[in-house]
Amino acid sequence: MEPLLNYIRKYSSIPVSENDFEIIMSHFTYKKIRKKQYFLQEGGVCKHFGFIVKGAMRQYYIDEKGAEHYVQLAIENWWVGDRESWVMLSPSRYNIDAWEDSELLLVSNTDVVKLSQLFPAIGELMRKMDERNNIAAQKRITSAISYTAERRYADFACDYPDLLQRFPQHVIASYIGITKDTLSRVRKQMLLK
Amino acid sequence: MEPLLNYIRKYSSIPVSENDFEIIMSHFTYKKIRKKQYFLQEGGVCKHFGFIVKGAMRQYYIDEKGAEHYVQLAIENWWVGDRESWVMLSPSRYNIDAWEDSELLLVSNTDVVKLSQLFPAIGELMRKMDERNNIAAQKRITSAISYTAERRYADFACDYPDLLQRFPQHVIASYIGITKDTLSRVRKQMLLK
DNA sequence: AAAAAAAGTAGATAAATGTCTACGTAAATG
DNA sequence: CATTTACGTAGACATTTATCTACTTTTTTT
Incomplete structure (x- = not known):
């Protein structure tokens, strides 16, 4: 309560x-x-x-x-x-x-x-x-x-770090309007930077 | 007033x-x-x-x-x-x-x-x-x-016929998140159906 | 602990959409 | 009315993202 x-x-x-x-x-x-x-x-x-x-x-x-x-x-x-x-x-x-x-x-x-x-x-x-x-x-x-997929994910991660922790990637991907495959690739890209 | x-x-x-x-x-x-x-x-x-x-x-x-x-x-x-x-x-x-x-x-x-x-x-x-x-x-x-570009445009046209009349296509395209070129193609496609 | 289900990654390919250049037409402006 | 500006369309090409299949890892269930 x-x-x-x-x-x-x-x-x-x-x-x-x-x-x-x-x-x-x-x-x-x-x-x-x-x-x-x-x-x-x-x-x-x-x-x-x-x-x-x-x-x-x-x-x-x-x-x-x-x-x-x-x-x-x-x-x-x-x-x-x-x-x-x-x-x-x-x-x-x-x-x-x-x-x-x-x-x-x-x-x-x-x-x-x-x-x-x-x-x-x-x-x-x-x-x-x-x-x-x-x-x-x-x-x-x-x-x-x-925005592009990468930008959308970056913004999401920045705005909602808690959600990032608690929901699986395919759910987050869907939330920002991309597929889980694309999100996986985007994340890989971001790591290299 | x-x-x-x-x-x-x-x-x-x-x-x-x-x-x-x-x-x-x-x-x-x-x-x-x-x-x-x-x-x-x-x-x-x-x-x-x-x-x-x-x-x-x-x-x-x-x-x-x-x-x-x-x-x-x-x-x-x-x-x-x-x-x-x-x-x-x-x-x-x-x-x-x-x-x-x-x-x-x-x-x-x-x-x-x-x-x-x-x-x-x-x-x-x-x-x-x-x-x-x-x-x-x-x-x-x-x-x-x-939704796809076509679906977004169709929905927009259905929901806001007045806006469709009064704003140019490139503005509407931007509003639904596509380029004017894509909208032009989408419209052509829809006419053929 | 074993089995099953869900999640993430990867590569190949396809589809959708963006970019750019060009041109005809319509509309606004002087 | 003439001129300029904005608008819409088109084609060629580039880029992004989706789709599909396969495989590995992690998590959940029994």
Whole structure:
């Protein structure tokens, strides 16, 4: 539970008392999920967003040829879920599963809306989360549309050293939009420099 | 002015009176900008976000080789600006200019924060704008990391037929992360089908 | 500890996309 | 209206990245 409290205090300028926090927490559900288990499957509705207390999760979709494309990777203190499905309660085209045994704190969209009204800190938190997501997404788009494989990998390694450690290369390759073979070659190239 | 009022009413569930709207409007500045003029230049701070009442704007950055990469295209009822710079008042790495003679309604981040507190409708509006931006960004990332040039163009044409009409091909090519030459070939291919 | 599955590397080849030059056409400008 | 500038297309060629198969190593499972 503490990780979420720390997270709230870190990203919100508005103080949150222990008391407030207990009310907030009562809207979250604690859930353990074991490696390789699904948090969300394609076609399902993402009823809850999850705050990762511990572990590592991956979000991907499967194309017509059956290939997996990783669109999001997340570890401790990140959120996982399909935003669109969570807000609209529409069926998701993504799969989300645990890459390591993980512990999550789940919350529904309705509850977040409710909490935001009760506690301005939560509203602020969500706004800032969105803001950061937007900025990160913008960066990733820029990277994807204009950089070479090597540059994309180098940037990724620089921006997310933790993810680099915890996910296998073929997953990272997919995340930055190249094949595992190309990533392997790129890494070899970089070693020679 | 009306376009903004319509926009607010469209995207907010909370009603806004004429009176409220006048107060809101008093925080916006009207600005005309002529084709090819800069709204923001690399290195400058994006002091205002702009709601496009009329016209078409483009946001891009210039790489080491001097090539332009379009990261955002916007027309009526869209917002323009560099989010990161606008929030942090940090120097931007983007250029934003008018592709057509345009009319904007400008607003500072401070004023938006202020207005959000005074009028919940504005807060909701901003939240929803972020939400839609995030969803759109996610889609664009998916597109960039896993689709072919042809698929990316087809999707773009389908999602944004208006942009297709109003921006030249080399700009659209850059936006979807390919060269104008490739786009020209792709289009030819598609005609044959 | 043995067996099975997953991950990483490598080389050969293919496919997609980029680069460059040139040219015709359309649009903006004076 | 004439001139210039920007735009789109085309072909030849270069480069990057993907695909496929094979093999080795590492990790997971039994």
